[in-house]
Amino acid sequence: MAIEHPYLMFLGDAPDQLAAKTAQGVAHWRPEWCKGQFRLPGCNADLKLPEIATMAEAAEAGCRTVVIGVANRGGVISEAWVEVLEQALDLGMDLAAGLHNRLAAVPRLREAAARNGRQLFDVRHPTKDFAVAAGSKRPGKRLLTVGTDCSVGKMYASLALAWEMDRRGMKVNFRATGQTGIFIVGEGVSVDAVIADFISGATEWLTPANEPDHWDVVEGQGSLFHASYAGVSLGLLHGSQPDALVLCHEPTRKHMRGLPDFSLPPLDLCMQRNEQMARLTNPDVRTIGIAVNTSGLESDAAHRYLREIEDTMDLPAVDPVRDGVASIVDRLE
């Protein structure tokens, strides 16, 4: 069941802007869904959305769901939050959170939801039981973003691709596999939080059979070259059966995220390895472009770097933020 919008973005007592990273992603990609922001004393994050001071005001403004896309001080659902969140439920709004701790584990919230017939979405915790992956080819086209590392812009690239395809009138769905993505489209599966045996099965469920000219753009996770998370990446690769891969990269990264002993793989090796492993469930897979997060480079250096990659890899290479992804989408039409 999808999370209803418009949203009230709940920033709680987020100590800084980084703590509101998820909320910021939602506000960036769904400005039209975000009616305003709600902040408690001590909050140092700001999404530059209209300030909404009370839950009554949020309900009046038409908000359907209060989205908790923040990490607060202490990482738990504090007493100060419970008070206002309960009010939201009593006023007929749902709650959605991407926290490690579940909203449904707070008795007052669970009771208020039941009493009002409202929903609590703990998007980091899949509640569905998935089937084991069937592996057999299903109709519809799929594009998966893969990466040299974690956090190199796979979600951003996927959304930019899906938005551009939609703009061109193509049949397309963005398929969210992480909490920010789930808030952005209102549904999805946190694939890294499913039981290991069902990674591919959950991915198959998320990207079902579809019309032959319909595209699922699937948000990738981790990297085949990340020693902690490669199992998740491989399950996504097999379950999504991608026709097209877009390789994502961040050129200033000194080592694999969280693993100081591991350097990033070369782009060509990373591309070959992903194609090699993806062929198990789709022998026709091919890489159609490279999305680079060049935010760490000056504009000139960024464009020089992108031209270099285009020459070496013989594929369109873009920074989705600086240049958009039109040259990659051209390859799909």
Add this chain to the structure above:
Amino acid sequence: MAIEHPYLMFLGDAPDQLAAKTAQGVAHWRPEWCKGQFRLPGCNADLKLPEIATMAEAAEAGCRTVVIGVANRGGVISEAWVEVLEQALDLGMDLAAGLHNRLAAVPRLREAAARNGRQLFDVRHPTKDFAVAAGSKRPGKRLLTVGTDCSVGKMYASLALAWEMDRRGMKVNFRATGQTGIFIVGEGVSVDAVIADFISGATEWLTPANEPDHWDVVEGQGSLFHASYAGVSLGLLHGSQPDALVLCHEPTRKHMRGLPDFSLPPLDLCMQRNEQMARLTNPDVRTIGIAVNTSGLESDAAHRYLREIEDTMDLPAVDPVRDGVASIVDRLE
């Protein structure tokens, strides 16, 4: 915490021998731990262990744990079971089960365990919170069994290797990653049941730093070529950082288990792919032998097949049941 032996093997109302497959594996590898079998009316499985008619008799015989290694009719913990299992707890024994449904979810059993200070082991459900894999190399040696498919004899080969190494006086632990293996050594982690993000982390925890000449023999799961489970296999490969791989195969298998559209990979490709992926966390990995389940072949055909593989692959190839694994262990000394 380890499951205490001796065991009483609880066969319940297992409809046939196959339903008691787990119990049979335990009785095969730990005859000295299995004091007897307990069967309810309608049970058609038989482990050829001494028949124990009551829980009082089991307690008197010194049993410490009642092991439920069966799938009963209906797949649930029936009322008929609860009665005798509660008696076992009241008599001071623990319970251990490999069922999908948890013992701990049955109120009468949970209460009886608490009342008597006894333990309920639901070995299919990891209860520990694992850390994300660190990836860095740790001391000690590790051997992992990998396979062309699921259920080709990886557990059997791993146990045969560990038992043979122990017989030779080598420092060795068998590391169980599935329910049968866990009953056989009393501890381990059902790796396919952990949260996807922690497959490698759980494997690192299971195979910790050790003396430089100590071997962990790690039970493999699934196959890199199995479209449903490859993510689990890759996480195991990265987390165990194997120095040595043993490739397991079943030559009469017509297609990948549960996937009629997928044929088994050639042995050489399967070996290369496993080595290639394993190099991420251990560049010195090498395959040291091939274990073949030839139970589907006559003795002559089996040995012809093994000699053929030895010639083609230039590695020792054995059926652990027919021939033992001495020629593979020779390579480790």
